[in-house]
Amino acid sequence: xxxxxxxxxxxxxVTGGIAAYKxxxxxxxxxxxxxxxxxxxxQRAVEFVTPTTLATLSGHPVLRTEFGEENSHEIxxxxxxxxxxxxxxxxxxxxxIARFACGRADDLLSTIYLTFDGxxxxxxxxxxxxxxxxxxxxNVEALGERGVAIVPPEEGFLACGDRGQGRMAAIEKIxxxxxxxxxxxxxxxxxxxxxxxxxxxxxxxxxxxxxxxxTGRMGYALAAAARSRGARVILISGPxxxxxxxxxxIQRVESACEMNEAVLAHAAEADVVVMTAAVSDHRPKxxxxxxxxRRDEMPTLELEANPDILLEISRRRRRARQVIVGFAAETGDxxxxxxxxxxxxxxxxxxxxDVNAAGAGFAVETNIVTVIGRNGEHEAWPQLPKRAxxxxxxxxxxxxxxxxxxxCRSDSVC
Numbered sequence: 409x410x411x412x413x414x415x416x417x418x419x420x421x422v423t424g425g426i427a428a429y430k431x432x433x434x435x436x437x438x439x440x441x442x443x444x445x446x447x448x449x450x451q452r453a454v455e456f457v458t459p460t461t462l463a464t465l466s467g468h469p470v471l472r473t474e475f476g477e478e479n480s481h482e483i484x485x486x487x488x489x490x491x492x493x494x495x496x497x498x499x500x501x502x503x504x505i506a507r508f509a510c511g512r513a514d515d516l517l518s519t520i521y522l523t524f525d526g527x528x529x530x531x532x533x534x535x536x537x538x539x540x541x542x543x544x545x546x547n548v549e550a551l552g553e554r555g556v557a558i559v560p561p562e563e564g565f566l567a568c569g570d571r572g573q574g575r576m577a578a579i580e581k582i583x584x585x586x587x588x589x590x591x592x593x594x595x596x597x598x599x600x601x602x603x604x605x606x607x608x609x610x611x612x613x614x615x616x617x618x619x620x621x622x623t624g625r626m627g628y629a630l631a632a633a634a635r636s637r638g639a640r641v642i643l644i645s646g647p648x649x650x651x652x653x654x655x656x657x658i659q660r661v662e663s664a665c666e667m668n669e670a671v672l673a674h675a676a677e678a679d680v681v682v683m684t685a686a687v688s689d690h691r692p693k694x695x696x697x698x699x700x701x702r703r704d705e706m707p708t709l710e711l712e713a714n715p716d717i718l719l720e721i722s723r724r725r726r727r728a729r730q731v732i733v734g735f736a737a738e739t740g741d742x743x744x745x746x747x748x749x750x751x752x753x754x755x756x757x758x759x760x761x762d763v764n765a766a767g768a769g770f771a772v773e774t775n776i777v778t779v780i781g782r783n784g785e786h787e788a789w790p791q792l793p794k795r796a797x798x799x800x801x802x803x804x805x806x807x808x809x810x811x812x813x814x815x816c817r818s819d820s821v822c
Contacts, residue, residue, distance in 0.1 A: 443586075451515065485516060494528070562576070621771055731756050756781075
């Protein structure tokens with residue numbers, strides 16, 4: 409299939425692992441998906457695949473140096489970063505992943521990565537022992553936190569003779585993620601998305617607080633997904649160790665009251681509000697100014713209700729076209745509880761999960777959710793990485809935005 413003027417523009421980075429021999433298949437599959445493809449080869453990758461093959465399949469010269477083509481007045485990495493709708497690195501070696509995570513720019517591909525501000529996809533491939541190393545996992549996690557879509561390696565026999573997780577993912581998986589990323593580049597351009605994430609801390613004394621097990625991963629993944637689609641993203645985050653996604657506006661808060669104040673200050677300007685934060689329902693009625701000591705008399709803890717932020721922003725909704733999404737962490741019967749909560753809160757969508765289910769809820773990389781709509785209809789999704797849940801939910805939110813916008817056009821009140 410030939411690329412057209414509106415075809416997604418994909419920049420494929422190929423690094424020096426044995427799986428580089430599959431690069432021509434990736435190029436062919438992307439071209440068949442109507443993408444325009446350009447290829448960047450690292451110095452080591454040339455030992456596994458020839459530039460001539462990739463140039464022939466892509467229809468463009470292969471990039472291998474720091475500077476652009478002859479007679480070009482622009483530096484290669486700047487030119488390519490401006491050109492591409494999406495960047496995919498497949499295979500990505502442990503070394504290249506470390507380069508990206510550390511912000512090194514010592515070859516053309518790493519320099520392009522550092523310059524590129526669109527959606528990036530990374531497909532690791534390496535020896536299982538290298539993949540399992542804490543250093544590699546920390547680098548992969550860092551990229552994921554910054555909004556990079558990771559296509560994990562698969563388990564099987566590798567060229568080195570070992571068996572384990574390290575073989576590059578199937579071509580169709582890599583191409584699917586890449587094409588989806590490229591087509592999302594500007595779908596939310598001109599929109600503002602407000603996301604809340606993480607837990608809240610309700611202070612008992614200068615040392616202790618009441619909180620929950622939320623890490624903020626789901627909210628940060630949603631912020632990254634919205635930003636990769638071109639939205640202006642305001643992320644209001646409770647305490648978490650995560651690094652914020654690239655180029656989002658972050659406001660850090662501690663307590664439920666602080667989060668309530670921050671959300672109400674920004675909600676009116678948002679086209680979409682996504683409330684993923686695990687906000688404490690209650691806070692201590694009084695906060696001790698000194699540390700409570702076990703030698704003291706056992707204190708009686710009185711609690712009072714925190715603001716219901718989701719309910720309040722639904723009540724204050726000023727624009728008919730605004731889409732509001734809530735989250736519900738439940739323990740059993742999450743669909744019935746989620747349907748009731750969505751009606752009670754007045755939001756457009758509610759995402760419910762059972763935090764007792766394996767692979768769902770807090771402090772894990774995956775989630776299992778059910779999305780509940782306005783009429784009580786619901787759709788159960790399988791276990792997915794949280795970034796995949798985020799992308800899928802943003803697709804649903806975009807559909808809700810389109811419905812709300814169409815309704816607004818036909819209503820003079822809007």
